[in-house]
Amino acid sequence: MSRLRSVLIANRGEIACRVIRTARRLGLRTIAVYSEADRDALHVALADEAHPIGPAPAAESYLRIDRILDVAARAGADCIHPGYGFLSERPDFAEACAQAGIVFVGPPAAAIRAMGLKDAAKALVAKAGVPVVPGYHGLRQEPDFLAAEAAAIGYPVLIKAVAGGGGKGMRRVEAPADFVAALEGAQREAQGAFGDPRVLVEKYVLSPRHVEIQVFCDGHGNAVHLFERDCSLQRRHQKVIEEAPAPGMPPAVRAAMGRAAVEAARAVGYVGAGTVEFIADGREGLKDDGFWFMEMNTRLQVEHPVTEAITGLDLVEWQFRVAAGETLPLTQDDLAIGGHAVEARLYAEDPAAGFLPSTGRLRALALPEGEGIRVDAGVRAHDTVSPFYDPMIAKVIAHGATRDEALDRLAGALGRTLVAGPKTNVAFLKALAEAPDFRAGRFDTGFIDRNLDALSGRAAGIDPAAIRRGVEALLLREERPAATPPSPWDRSDGFQLGGGRRQSWPVRVEGEAREVILSWPEGGGALTIEAGAAPHPEAPLHVVPTGRGVLVVAGGRQVAVEPPDPFDVDLDHIGEGGSVTAPMHGRLVAVFVAPGDRVTRGQRLAIVEAMKMEHALTAPADGEVTEVTAEAGTQVAEGARLVTIRTAQATGPQDATTSEDAA
Incomplete structure (x- = not known):
C-alpha cells in the first residue's frame, strides 16, 4: 500500500462513510467532496479534509468530473474511490483520472465501457460461453x-x-x-x-430469482469469485433485502455460476471488484442449466456487506490493494463460506402511500446494535434527507450461523430501530424478515408485489394507540402546570356539572381532520381517550415533538398528530373540485394537460421525478382542468398545487392518485 497515501472519495452518504473507515484503518489520508446540500453531512465530518464542488443537484456537483479532478489535484490525492452510483461506472471518469496521473480505484475504462452497455455486454459474454436471456x-x-x-x-x-x-x-x-x-x-x-x-x-423469466456473483480480479491475471448473493426481494426492480449465500443453492450450481462469472470478467480484462448478475428460473429450484447472464456492475455493490460477513473479508481493502498493484490476497481454494448474512435497506419512503420518497429533518434516529449486527449509515440525528439524492438512511446487516438465526437477528434489530421525521420502511422491512414464505425459501422477484398490502401496512391503517398517545402528549403540553396529569378542571373550555364528562376534541392525524373523545369518570380519575379500536399488536410508543404537534413512532410506523389549524383552508379554490398536489419534493418532468381540457378519473396529468425515480400523477375524478400552476422542468415542493380540476360535484381539495411508475 506504500504507493497510495491519500484517497479522494467521489461520493456521498453511507458509501463515502464506508470507504473512509477502511481507508483510515489502512493509513490513507481521506479527502471528501460535498455539494451545497451536504455541507454538514456525516461523510464531510468523518474525512480528514473536505472540499465543496457545487450546488445541490448531482449534475452540478457529484457528476462534475472537472470539479472533482480539480479538488484531487489541489488536495494531492493519490487515488480516487468512486463508491457506487454517480461516476462509478463512467469510463470517461476512469480515463480522466488516468490522464491526470491519479489512480482510479476500479476497473479499466475499457472494461467499464464493455460492460456498461447491456446489449454489447450480452454479446461479449455470449462469445465466452456464458448463457444470456x-x-x-x-x-x-x-x-x-x-x-x-x-x-x-x-x-x-x-x-x-x-x-x-x-x-x-x-x-x-x-x-x-x-x-x-x-x-x-x-x-x-x-x-x-x-x-x-x-x-x-x-x-421475462417466470418466477425469477435474482442471483449475483461477487468477482475480484487483479492486474496480474488472477481472478476469483467470492460466492453468491440472492437479491430476489425487490420492488420496481430495486433491491430491498439481500442475503448470502443464496437459499437452496446446490454446490454444483454455485460452481457453475462462479465459473461463468469469472469467465465474463476475464472476457473484458477486468481488474478490481465487480458483480455479475444472473436471472434464474426458480420454479423448480436452482439448476446449472437454468440461469442466464443479465449484466455486470463494474463497481462495488450496495449489498457487499453480506459477502464481507460470510467471508470475513474487507472488500474495500481488497479494492485499494488491487489499485496499488498488489496481487489478490487469497486464491479460490482459500475462500470459504461462514454462516449466513442478510442486509435490509432502510429508506426514507412511505410504504403505506405507494413508497413515495419522504424528505425532511431526522428529528430522532437510533440505529440498532447487538451480536451479529452491523449498520452502515450516512446520516445522524438532526441531519436532513434531501430530495436531491438516493433516500437511503442506512443498511442494517445481520450475520448468524444459520439463515434462521440471521433473519431473527435482522428482525430484532429492525424492531429496535427508531427513525422520526421522514417516513421510513422500517416496519415493512421487519415484516419481510418475518414473512413465513420468505423464511421458508418460497420467494422470487414478485414476492413483494404479491404480498404488498400485508407487508406495507396499508390494510392495518393507523394504530389507534398511536393516536391516543399523540393526543395525550398534546394535552400534557397544554395543561397548567405542565407536570400534572390531564384534568378537566385545568382546561379553559366549558364543562358540564354532574356525572362524568365527555368532550369531543378535534385533531389532525397524518394531515386529516379527526375527532377523539375525551372522557373523565364521575368523581375524578384517569382520562380516557377514545380514538377507535383495531387489533394492532402492542409495540413500544416513542413520542418526538415537532413544531406544532408530535410524531408517534410505533413498530417502525410513524403517525403525525397535531392540533387543528383554523386557517388551513384553500379559500382561493374552494368549491372548484380536485386540487392535484405534488406528493413529494422533486422536479416536474412533464405536464400532459392544459386549462380547459376534460379529464377522466385515473388519467395521467403530470410526472414528478424525485430521488431518481418517476411518479405519475393522475386525476382523482372526472372533470375539467381549470388551472395548471407549474411548468415542466421546474422544482416543486411537497404539497404544492399543480393542477386544479372542477368536478361535477365539487368537494374541495383532493389528493392526486400516484401510480407506481410513469408508464
Whole structure:
C-alpha cells in the first residue's frame, strides 16, 4: 500500500462513510467532496479534509468530473474511490483520472465501457460461453420495430435501459397494448438517469430469482469469485433485502455460476471488484442449466456487506490493494463460506402511500446494535434527507450461523430501530424478515408485489394507540402546570356539572381532520381517550415533538398528530373540485394537460421525478382542468398545487392518485 497515501472519495452518504473507515484503518489520508446540500453531512465530518464542488443537484456537483479532478489535484490525492452510483461506472471518469496521473480505484475504462452497455455486454459474454436471456439486444430503437420484437419474444417482456442499472429505465410489460407507453416511460427515465435513452427487450423469466456473483480480479491475471448473493426481494426492480449465500443453492450450481462469472470478467480484462448478475428460473429450484447472464456492475455493490460477513473479508481493502498493484490476497481454494448474512435497506419512503420518497429533518434516529449486527449509515440525528439524492438512511446487516438465526437477528434489530421525521420502511422491512414464505425459501422477484398490502401496512391503517398517545402528549403540553396529569378542571373550555364528562376534541392525524373523545369518570380519575379500536399488536410508543404537534413512532410506523389549524383552508379554490398536489419534493418532468381540457378519473396529468425515480400523477375524478400552476422542468415542493380540476360535484381539495411508475 506504500504507493497510495491519500484517497479522494467521489461520493456521498453511507458509501463515502464506508470507504473512509477502511481507508483510515489502512493509513490513507481521506479527502471528501460535498455539494451545497451536504455541507454538514456525516461523510464531510468523518474525512480528514473536505472540499465543496457545487450546488445541490448531482449534475452540478457529484457528476462534475472537472470539479472533482480539480479538488484531487489541489488536495494531492493519490487515488480516487468512486463508491457506487454517480461516476462509478463512467469510463470517461476512469480515463480522466488516468490522464491526470491519479489512480482510479476500479476497473479499466475499457472494461467499464464493455460492460456498461447491456446489449454489447450480452454479446461479449455470449462469445465466452456464458448463457444470456433471449431477447432483442440490437441497435434499432423504433417503437414499431421494438413492439414487433416483443411480440416475437412473447409476453410478458422486460424493457431495460441499455446503460446504467438500479432498476431505472426498466418496465415489465404484460400485453401488447401497454408496450408503447411503457417504452416511452423507460426511455425517458433512462435519458434522465444515464443520458442514454436506448433500451433492449428481453423475455421475462417466470418466477425469477435474482442471483449475483461477487468477482475480484487483479492486474496480474488472477481472478476469483467470492460466492453468491440472492437479491430476489425487490420492488420496481430495486433491491430491498439481500442475503448470502443464496437459499437452496446446490454446490454444483454455485460452481457453475462462479465459473461463468469469472469467465465474463476475464472476457473484458477486468481488474478490481465487480458483480455479475444472473436471472434464474426458480420454479423448480436452482439448476446449472437454468440461469442466464443479465449484466455486470463494474463497481462495488450496495449489498457487499453480506459477502464481507460470510467471508470475513474487507472488500474495500481488497479494492485499494488491487489499485496499488498488489496481487489478490487469497486464491479460490482459500475462500470459504461462514454462516449466513442478510442486509435490509432502510429508506426514507412511505410504504403505506405507494413508497413515495419522504424528505425532511431526522428529528430522532437510533440505529440498532447487538451480536451479529452491523449498520452502515450516512446520516445522524438532526441531519436532513434531501430530495436531491438516493433516500437511503442506512443498511442494517445481520450475520448468524444459520439463515434462521440471521433473519431473527435482522428482525430484532429492525424492531429496535427508531427513525422520526421522514417516513421510513422500517416496519415493512421487519415484516419481510418475518414473512413465513420468505423464511421458508418460497420467494422470487414478485414476492413483494404479491404480498404488498400485508407487508406495507396499508390494510392495518393507523394504530389507534398511536393516536391516543399523540393526543395525550398534546394535552400534557397544554395543561397548567405542565407536570400534572390531564384534568378537566385545568382546561379553559366549558364543562358540564354532574356525572362524568365527555368532550369531543378535534385533531389532525397524518394531515386529516379527526375527532377523539375525551372522557373523565364521575368523581375524578384517569382520562380516557377514545380514538377507535383495531387489533394492532402492542409495540413500544416513542413520542418526538415537532413544531406544532408530535410524531408517534410505533413498530417502525410513524403517525403525525397535531392540533387543528383554523386557517388551513384553500379559500382561493374552494368549491372548484380536485386540487392535484405534488406528493413529494422533486422536479416536474412533464405536464400532459392544459386549462380547459376534460379529464377522466385515473388519467395521467403530470410526472414528478424525485430521488431518481418517476411518479405519475393522475386525476382523482372526472372533470375539467381549470388551472395548471407549474411548468415542466421546474422544482416543486411537497404539497404544492399543480393542477386544479372542477368536478361535477365539487368537494374541495383532493389528493392526486400516484401510480407506481410513469408508464
